[in-house]
Amino acid sequence: MSAGINYTALGVLVALFVLVTALGFWASNWRRGEHLESLDEWGLGGRTFGVWITWFLIGGDIYTAYTFVAVPAAMFATGAVAGFFAVPYTIILYPIIFIYMARLWSVSYRHGYVTSADFVRGRYGSRELSLAVSVTGILATMPYIALQLVGIQAVLEVVGVGGAGSFIAKALPLIIAFALLAAYTHSAGLRAPAMIAFVKDTLIYIVILAAIFYLPAQVGGWAHVFEAARAKMTALNPATGAPVGVFIPAAQSYWAYATLALGSAMALFMYPHSITATLSSRSRNTIRHNATILPAYSFVLGLLALLGWVAIAAGTKPIGLDGKVNVQLVIPQLFEDYFPPWFAGVAFAAVAIGALVPAAIMSIAASNTFTRNIYREWINPHATHAQEASVSKVIALLVKALALVFVLALDKQNAINFQLLGGIWILQTFPAIVFGLYTRWFHSWGLLVGWAAGMVYGTVTAYNLVNPATGNHFAGSLAMIPVIGQLGYIALTAFAINALLAAVVTVVLNVVKVPHGRDETTAMDYLADEGDARVEKRVEHTLPAI
């Protein structure tokens, strides 16, 4: 690491940051709707986004700054199973969401649902199940927002800002960045990240393509890169006597690799922010068109993952300002070592701005969920559209402030642990949401019991994973799968337990004739498209069911 602050890089970073801030404020006038303040306008951009805006928005939303920092870091540190699974994950993601997200769009369009918990409430007539889904969504999203800050921190630290010194010096850049983000999200809602996503994605594509053509040649070519990675991963770790990592998965990690990819793909579109981005699109097939063009991002993510191995060949030393090794710094450090300072600045801006888009959408999604499914459902059932929008705006600020406190006050390992847990938790809402899109066979109490079991199993199993070297809990995402006897992704095992239990309890409740809740949807609703009539909700639907 070069001593002191890299002023050229910092200057470019700040300039680009100012540009997107201006865009963010300007976005409040972009494609503005006619009607009054409402969650449809503020929280879903008026449901008007077409194929290309949705492409930038979802791409900007799910390929986060943390992904860009953590995936290559995992490749650098432990290799293919921990890192490269992101590639099959983000490829099979698209056929999977192709199948059910269009149905969710249609039923949400017909009934004015803003969140997945809205759908669960309408489909099962169960406040309790809807609450479980919304609380899970909020819990899983919070650490994800916090991790976006970790992405910004990583580039700032490599530029030479904010790593050491007083708490204020360390915290100030992050506080400024998040205060600006909060301000324009407050005024422009989902339109702000949609607009900034254009800049973010353009920068990311430029940087990755430049890196992938330029850097490998600098370190001796691709063959040398793979040889260096193989040498590092197959060497034995002196502390444990086991290989450092995985170059190409052997038979004992096939299950791990496949379950990580499948479980993550199933989980991603259960997050509130993915659902928000989907529901903001204009028509039923917008998300399906996007499923055919979003893999472009997966290609870029794969290239980025390989940069983690390029860094091995380059001998990159990811050492923080505090003098300790921090693998999260490996990509920013690689860029600083090999790019001219001005282009390193562009690359850092790409990561930092890459943090703002998902952070904005996540905070909007979490606050929509709170407003619709906790505030309106449990606190103020007669809330008007304007009240919903103003509550949501306040909660979005609160959520960002909490994320800031989370990262600044606690060790960031906490955020990483919680994000790992978040992935496990969010998949437990899959049966209630996705099964519900196809069938009302499952009983809401069965789904609730299954959800609870999945949550407990997943949390306890993840806690019990202890790193042999450091003694820390939450040491990974893989545990022995019961019955199958292979290492697999905990989330998927928990999901299997969840679904099985939901089915068993449903059968039992049907035998003892416990009534199913009221379903306000019809089969036609799941095929509705743009221009179809919206269902006018009658008042009794929004009142508590008791």
Added chain:
Amino acid sequence: MNRSQADAGADSAANKTLLALAAVLLLIPVVGLLWVGSYASVEPVVAGFPFFIWYQFAWVFLCSACTATALRLIQLARPRRTGGVR
């Protein structure tokens, strides 16, 4: 029309064969990538890239082709209904 009739008739106009074909197209990439044993090897190396790496990159394009074709089939199977309130 009561509720159960509406439910039964909801998707009756769709071409089931085309929908099934689309489902198969969507399943192909998932099977291709989850069957890790079929591609976890170094050879054949192409331009320095181990098979394990370039094979998965190739699926980005294959998967796009599969989903694009599936979308086309679904649009054929369920033509956009026209007319007033549906």
